[in-house]
Amino acid sequence: MIDELNFDVVVIGAGPAGLAAALSADQNGAKTLLIEREARLGGILKQCIHDGFGLVRFQEKLSGPEYAERFIDQLSQSNVTVWTLSFVSKIDRANDESILTLITRDGMKVVRARSLILATGCRERTSRQIGVHGRHCAGVFTAGTAQYYTNILGKMPTKRCVILGSGDIGLIMARRLTIEGADVIGVYEAKPTPSGLTRNISQCLWDFDIPLYTSKTVTRVFGDTRLNAVEIASVDDCMCPISGTEEIIPCDALILSVGLIPENELAQSIGVLLDSKTKGPIVDERNETSLKGVYACGNALHVNDLVDYVSESGEIAGTAAANHSDYIRDLVSVECDDSLLYVVPQRLNRNTEKISCVFFFRSSKEMNHATLIVSKGDTVLYSKTFQHLRPPEMERLVLPLTAEQLAGEAPLQFHLEEKTNESNE
Ligand SMILES: Cc1cc2nc3c(=O)[nH]c(=O)nc-3n(C[C@H](O)[C@H](O)[C@H](O)COP(=O)(O)OP(=O)(O)OC[C@H]3O[C@@H](n4cnc5c(N)ncnc54)[C@H](O)[C@@H]3O)c2cc1C
Missing domain, CATH: 2.60.40 (Immunoglobulin-like)
Structure with missing residues (x-):
């Protein structure tokens, strides 16, 4: 028999969105539970050791972990119950409440939530989603994985690499890998204009003499066990490779920064309506989804460029979830x-x-x-x-x-x- 625990507000995900949501729900008097599948709080910020976080909220240039710590410190002074190493595997709905099944260190748990906040962040697009041809050899990383290797594990994923896509994580990793001694041959972008923030293009590429090639893509990877070269080609206005423009570039890694997609399998499993444009839930001004008592915030709602706005959306959801009543x-x-x-x-x-x-x-x-x-x-x-x-x-x-x-x-x-x-x- 599994015990069922009751909370006013349950928040899934302890990145900046979930941290802000849980704190706001607690400040509004709700009995709140914050659930995180990883061992440590902070979400993606844990691996973002560069500065540039918190300019809007704190008028300071903080690193990701420093920004997260400001909220984690407040959490320790609050009444929020925090469960780490706990994974929400299933949600059921009954009488406008959510019943969550969790896998935790102590076994399976069931939690009933009057209000539920989805703060599950987003995922990176992989090589499978963009259709790069070639063998399945080692050496193809998403930029976030390369960042995890470098900043958390302290291991270099490459000595000489090509970066495909000019999203912010790719730009940041171009600089990071260069600082750590890798040869970053260039950032290749299929669109005619770069995808990342202007400040990142300037601070991560121009300041480090890393070239940016637009209207170019990787069409093929080569290598048996480990990647040893990639094929680059120019693309036309429809982003189709132009025959005859191919060139082979020897390298040991291809790093992908080709987009982020809100993580919403749990939301979909309970029938939350998603927006085909944002790929996140459709919400109202209080971040309530199409299901009563279910809220979304942060990158699970839509991919944000600044963490300050992620925290703001968490606060909106947390306040609304705590004050949730049976309104029409x-x-x-x-x-x-x-x-x-x-x-x-x-x-x-x-x-x-x-x-x-x-x-x-x-x-x-x-x-x-x-x-x-x-x-x-x-x-x-x-x-x-x-x-x-x-x-x-x-x-x-x-x-x-x-x-x-x-x-x-x-x-x-x-x-x-x-x-x-x-x-x-
Ligand atoms: C590489 C990189 C660089 C960035 N640089 C900047 C910058 O310089 N300045 C800036 O302002 N912003 C920057 N950002 C943006 C900002 O960091 C993100 O927008 C923000 O961290 C997203 O917060 P989040 O809480 O929505 O998601 P996340 O931080 O991804 O947190 C989601 C959490 O949910 C947990 N979770 C998911 N599913 C479950 C489940 N089923 N059960 C339990 N837990 C679950 C995950 O483990 C994770 O901890 C950067 C982002 C990246 C990736």
């Missing part, structure tokens, strides 16, 4: 056209007079002097001009709205309008 939802949807990659949250509750909502969005392409227009039906509710927008840089916007403005069935619509040369004249 009155939702209006939030939509965007293809001038934006996505907008989060995807719906708003209008059962209070004033709704102050934090929106996150990304433009679908690089834009200069672009005006964001937020409208409902024919009425423009808000507009703001941005000097420069890039898809890798997430934008944050706080909009105070009223129930009156949100009345009616029409969705709240987000649209970006770029000033053309003609309209400049």
